Amino acid sequence: MPAVRFQQVEKTYTGARGTFRALAGVSFDIARGEFFGLLGPNGAGKTTLISVLAGLTRATAGHVTVMGHDVQADAAAARMSLGIVPQELVFDPFFSVRDALRIQSGYFGVTKNDAWIDELLHELGLSDKANANMRQLSGGMKRRVLVAQALVHRPPVIVLDEPTAGVDVELRQTLWAFIARLNREGHTVLLTTHYLEEAEALCHRIGMLRKGELVALDRTANLLSASASTMLRFKTDQALPAALAAQARTTGRIVQLKAKDAADVERLLAVLREAGVRVEDLEIGRADLEDVFVEIMNGGRPSAAPAQPQAVAA
Amino acid sequence: MIRLAGAQTLFRKEILRFWNVGFQTVAAPVLTAVMYLLIFGHVLEDKVQVFDGVGYTSFLIPGLVMMSVLQNSFANSSSSLVQSKVTGNLVFLLVSPLSHWAWFVGYVGASVVRGLVVGLGVFLVTVWFAPPAFAQPLWILVFAALGAGMLGALGLIAGLWADKFDQMAAFQNFIIMPMTFLSGVFYSVHSLPPFWLEASHLNPFFYMIDGFRRGFFGTSDVSPWISLAVVGSAFVVVSGIALRLLKTGYKIRP
Numbered sequence: 001m002p003a004v005r006f007q008q009v010e011k012t013y014t015g016a017r018g019t020f021r022a023l024a025g026v027s028f029d030i031a032r033g034e035f036f037g038l039l040g041p042n043g044a045g046k047t048t049l050i051s052v053l054a055g056l057t058r059a060t061a062g063h064v065t066v067m068g069h070d071v072q073a074d075a076a077a078a079r080m081s082l083g084i085v086p087q088e089l090v091f092d093p094f095f096s097v098r099d100a101l102r103i104q105s106g107y108f109g110v111t112k113n114d115a116w117i118d119e120l121l122h123e124l125g126l127s128d129k130a131n132a133n134m135r136q137l138s139g140g141m142k143r144r145v146l147v148a149q150a151l152v153h154r155p156p157v158i159v160l161d162e163p164t165a166g167v168d169v170e171l172r173q174t175l176w177a178f179i180a181r182l183n184r185e186g187h188t189v190l191l192t193t194h195y196l197e198e199a200e201a202l203c204h205r206i207g208m209l210r211k212g213e214l215v216a217l218d219r220t221a222n223l224l225s226a227s228a229s230t231m232l233r234f235k236t237d238q239a240l241p242a243a244l245a246a247q248a249r250t251t252g253r254i255v256q257l258k259a260k261d262a263a264d265v266e267r268l269l270a271v272l273r274e275a276g277v278r279v280e281d282l283e284i285g286r287a288d289l290e291d292v293f294v295e296i297m298n299g300g301r302p303s304a305a306p307a308q309p310q311a312v313a314a
Numbered sequence: 315m316i317r318l319a320g321a322q323t324l325f326r327k328e329i330l331r332f333w334n335v336g337f338q339t340v341a342a343p344v345l346t347a348v349m350y351l352l353i354f355g356h357v358l359e360d361k362v363q364v365f366d367g368v369g370y371t372s373f374l375i376p377g378l379v380m381m382s383v384l385q386n387s388f389a390n391s392s393s394s395l396v397q398s399k400v401t402g403n404l405v406f407l408l409v410s411p412l413s414h415w416a417w418f419v420g421y422v423g424a425s426v427v428r429g430l431v432v433g434l435g436v437f438l439v440t441v442w443f444a445p446p447a448f449a450q451p452l453w454i455l456v457f458a459a460l461g462a463g464m465l466g467a468l469g470l471i472a473g474l475w476a477d478k479f480d481q482m483a484a485f486q487n488f489i490i491m492p493m494t495f496l497s498g499v500f501y502s503v504h505s506l507p508p509f510w511l512e513a514s515h516l517n518p519f520f521y522m523i524d525g526f527r528r529g530f531f532g533t534s535d536v537s538p539w540i541s542l543a544v545v546g547s548a549f550v551v552v553s554g555i556a557l558r559l560l561k562t563g564y565k566i567r568p
């Protein structure tokens with residue numbers, strides 16, 4: 001039995017301006033103990049899928065189970081198994097950090113939980129804020145409390161919906177160290193993020209959503225090696241020749257060009273030299289997840305996902 | 315066990331919520347009721363006929379107590395829910411395994427407590443203006459608890475329905491306020507013209523206040539048993555609707 005199973009999940013919103021199909025039949029499994037990354041551009045349906053999983057919204061069609069419990073038919077058991085860190089920075093202004101955690105723990109029926117609450121506060125660097133009112137906390141601190149609230153009932157499945165959006169480096173490192181520990185201890189983790197280097201570093205397996213459809217699903221290593229291309233990265237202040245500009249990914253001064261192999265690298269460099277483009281900090285490296293992501297989102301690669309939705313690695 | 319602990323936690327959280335801001339949630343409504351008593355009591359004492367042998371001020375006190383109970387029970391569940399929806403922290407409850415019964419018990423239970431605490435406060439402050447009588451005290455408790463429960467459940471419905479604070483205010487100003495004021499808080503309905511007398515009999519709030527007063531004076535406009543039947547049925551109907559909305563996730567689980 002997988003930790004999470006999505007089966008043909010559809011979600012259609014009907015509004016005054018017609019209907020919008022947020023999820024168009026998404027199916028995949030997340031194995032127990034897996035660290036799974038769900039990626040996709042804004043509006044791809046990531047948060048909708050997580051909302052269906054958490055019971056915050058109802059799927060128009062399809063089924064979702066958590067640890068074997070259907071999120072609709074057996075909602076209480078499914079929610080007991082889930083810890084959700086919501087994307088929005090929400091808090092209850094009437095309470096202190098410790099009160100908020102005790103209350104959340106009580107909702108899950110865990111009434112004597114102070115030892116675990118203290119550990120959570122310590123691990124997330126919140127110990128000295130335990131008695132502070134939620135209103136007095138900075139955004140990063142509120143984010144930590146959200147993580148603690150999600151973990152207060154020790155759920156086997158942890159869902160983090162863009163937990164590091166707008167968060168400083170220190171918290172990111174604290175957070176990932178802690179989540180990685182929980183994952184090693186057997187917790188299943190589902191992560192959505194915009195930071196692809198995080199997904200590449202942390203996730204065993206990755207699914208990518210585009211316009212409500214799963215367009216990629218594979219082990220992170222396979223996704224990277226399937227995109228066997230080499231990346232040529234450099235900085236320049238000059239315009240690229242037209243032939244290269246079309247295929248280049250440019251971020252400010254940084255230019256990235258895809259090359260099939262070493263000979264192709266030679267060719268690209270020759271074109272640059274002929275055009276008289278001065279380059280700095282030239283590096284040649286393997287494609288990273290961002291390259292794969294861009295390739296898939298542009299529809300450059302046929303998807304392996306729909307053909308084998310049940311394939312579970314890890 | 316989980317359900318019990320969960321409902322208990324929500325109940326306690328809701329009580330803490332209003333107690334933490336007790337100055338506005340308890341002290342303010344008590345002061346308002348005292349103002350009503352001073353002004354209406356002073357102006358109308360010798361001009362309005364109510365029950366035989368009962369002075370206007372003593373007649374007014376139970377009315378004001380019950381009005382405060384009803385308004386504050388409604389305010390507690392409704393404002394807590396709307397606030398949680400607007401600020402987004404309702405998600406903490408939505409991801410929890412609490413059943414619709416637990417939500418109902420937690421929100422309505424705390425609303426009843428707030429209503430009764432404010433009602434008791436109003437009573438303790440106003441009682442000095444006219445000596446109390448407790449002719450049939452059991453009715454006092456029964457109607458205060460049932461009325462508070464019904465308004466707590468009504469507040470839950472309003473809180474689920476309203477997306478914004480101004481919708482909440484509309485519910486309060488156009489439904490709750492008229493129904494309380496036209497229920498006989500300030501007068502005996504028998505002093506009304508026939509049409510309004512009949513109209514009052516369609517208002518469940520009238521039965522709550524009439525039955526509540528019965529407990530103090532041993533006399534009322536209608537039999538307390540009829541009032542009990544009406545208020546009891548209203549409570550069951552309103553609670554049924556509230557539970558149904560919670561179960562289907564009306565507006566909170568789209």
